[in-house]
Amino acid sequence: MVFCIKIERRRYNEVIKSLKVHPDYAPFFDGDFAYIPLVDQAGEECNPPPRSKVKKLNQIVPGLRSYYIVGEIALITDQGDEKDYSQAASYILDVYKKVRSVYLRKKVTGPLRINQVRLIAGKDDPVTEYKENGLRFIVDVTKVYVNPTMANERIKVSENLKSNLVLDAFAGYGPFSLHLARKGIAVVAGDLNLDGLYMLKVNAELNKLRGWIDIVQYDASYLPFRDSSFETVIADNPTIVENFKKELCRVGKMVIFYTLSESEQEASRKIFKTSWVRVNDYAKNLYIFKGVVRCDNENS
Numbered sequence: 001m002v003f004c005i006k007i008e009r010r011r012y013n014e015v016i017k018s019l020k021v022h023p024d025y026a027p028f029f030d031g032d033f034a035y036i037p038l039v040d041q042a043g044e045e046c047n048p049p050p051r052s053k054v055k056k057l058n059q060i061v062p063g064l065r066s067y068y069i070v071g072e073i074a075l076i077t078d079q080g081d082e083k084d085y086s087q088a089a090s091y092i093l094d095v096y097k098k099v100r101s102v103y104l105r106k107k108v109t110g111p112l113r114i115n116q117v118r119l120i121a122g123k124d125d126p127v128t129e130y131k132e133n134g135l136r137f138i139v140d141v142t143k144v145y146v147n148p149t150m151a152n153e154r155i156k157v158s159e160n161l162k163s164n165l166v167l168d169a170f171a172g173y174g175p176f177s178l179h180l181a182r183k184g185i186a187v188v189a190g191d192l193n194l195d196g197l198y199m200l201k202v203n204a205e206l207n208k209l210r211g212w213i214d215i216v217q218y219d220a221s222y223l224p225f226r227d228s229s230f231e232t233v234i235a236d237n238p239t240i241v242e243n244f245k246k247e248l249c250r251v252g253k254m255v256i257f258y259t260l261s262e263s264e265q266e267a268s269r270k271i272f273k274t275s276w277v278r279v280n281d282y283a284k285n286l287y288i289f290k291g292v293v294r295c296d297n298e299n300s
Contacts, residue, residue, distance in 0.1 A: 004035040004046035010133055010152050012036075026051050031131050049095075067092065070139065070146050071128030074102045076120065089121035101125055103141060108239050111219075112193040113145045113170070135178050137203050143195040144173045150236075153279050153290070154179045157256065161185065163231035169220055169248055170237040174200035174213075180234075181212035188230070190216040190223075220244045225251040228295075232256065238288050242270045249295035257291045267291060 002025055007015050012027070012034040021027070025037040025048040037048040067076045067088075074092045076085055089102035101122040105115040117126065126142045133155045139146050158179035164186060168177045171189035173196050180187050181204070191197050197215050204210040218224055220237075221244060233252030235241050238260040241248075248255050249272075261267040264276040267289040280288040 002037050002046055002048060003040075003043045004037050004048060005043035007034050007036065008032060009034045010155055013152070022048075024051055025049065032134055068146070068148055069096060069099060070141065070148055071130035072098055072100045073126065073128045073141055074099045075105050075115075075117070075141060075146075076102065078104050078106045085120050093121055101128075105141070108145055111240075112196075113172070113237060113239065114143060114193070115141070115145060117142050132175065133179065135175075135182065135203075136206050137173060137175065137178075137199075138206065139173050139199060140195070144193065144199060146173070147280075149280055150175070150288075157234070158183050158185075161232060163254075165231055167225070167230040167233045167252060169223075169233050169235050169244070170241075171200055171215075172196040174203045176234050176236060177213050178203060178207055178209055181209040182207070185212070187213045188216060188225075189213050190218050190220070192217065192219055221247060223247050223251050227251065228253050238282070245271055249293065253295055255293045255295060257293060259289055259291070260286055261289050262286060264289065 002022060009029055009032050016036055019036055020039040022037040022039050027034060027036045028048055035046050035048065037046065067074055074096065076088060085104055092102050093099055101124065102120045103117040104120050105117045108115055127140045129136060129138045132148060132151045154176055166180055166185055166187050168187055168189045171177050171191045172193065174189060177187045177189040177200060189200055194217055197217055201215055204213050227250055230252045231254065233248050233255040235248050235255050236258045238258045241257055241259050257271050259267050259271055260282055261270060262285055267276040268274065271291060272293045274291040274293050276289040276291045278287045279290045282288055
């Protein structure tokens with residue numbers, strides 16, 4: 001008999017460090033909750049997967065580093081070396097009973113920030129619903145970029161931000177916008193990707209938050225707002241955000257930038273000199289850094 005402690009999924013990394021995890025069983029996730037098997041009989045009775053049966057994907061495909069589960073879809077990150085991922089896809093379908101489709105996705109390209117995806121196994125249906133921190137999202141993984149590993153960062157920002165009016169400058173299907181709106185913050189959500197904005201509208205209605213969000217399509221090179229219109233701008237477009245930094249700082253008094261860099265020094269060279277914090281891994285020796293910039297200092 002095995003016992004697990006049940007915690008909110010977003011607290012997993014924080015809590016697991018202080019626990020005596022059972023060596024023979026692996027933690028597992030269900031919706032917004034994580035279940036961690038313990039050595040002692042604390043928590044509730046559970047049925048975690050044995051560690052001996054849970055393989056790492058790089059044991060099946062050498063060099064395969066990461067994959068995401070988004071609702072009923074698994075997304076394997078392409079390593080760019082023409083590997084055969086079919087065995088890994090079959091293994092994911094076998095282990096994760098809720099997954100019905102496995103897609104291979106390449107790097108984000110183009111102004112719409114879309115992954116090129118290819119079905120490897122399962123049903124060819126790229127639309128799914130997934131939950132993040134109690135919010136529900138309907139997404140089409142062929143039309144928007146979905147990164148569930150940023151869930152903790154999104155809730156952290158929404159809980160700590162004191163602004164009354166925020167521009168979510170690269171809103172996509174709305175993960176930042178909905179987290180902010182749920183905290184009672186008025187949001188202008190904009191993007192070039194019209195498909196993403198339609199999903200944002202659907203998701204805002206799904207979560208009963210439509211009244212807190214204004215949706216605008218634009219090219220971020222020419223933002224349709226007056227100078228210093230917003231107390232805060234969220235600039236979550238790590239691959240090319242440096243192309244829009246001057247315009248973002250024109251319309252916002254403060255900008256929270258996310259950028260892909262190898263180091264804090266590189267992030268400062270690409271955006272502005274400020275304190276940068278590594279918030280997520282992206283690829284080997286490449287990370288997502290967050291930096292808060294006071295635009296009055298940059299525009300003076």
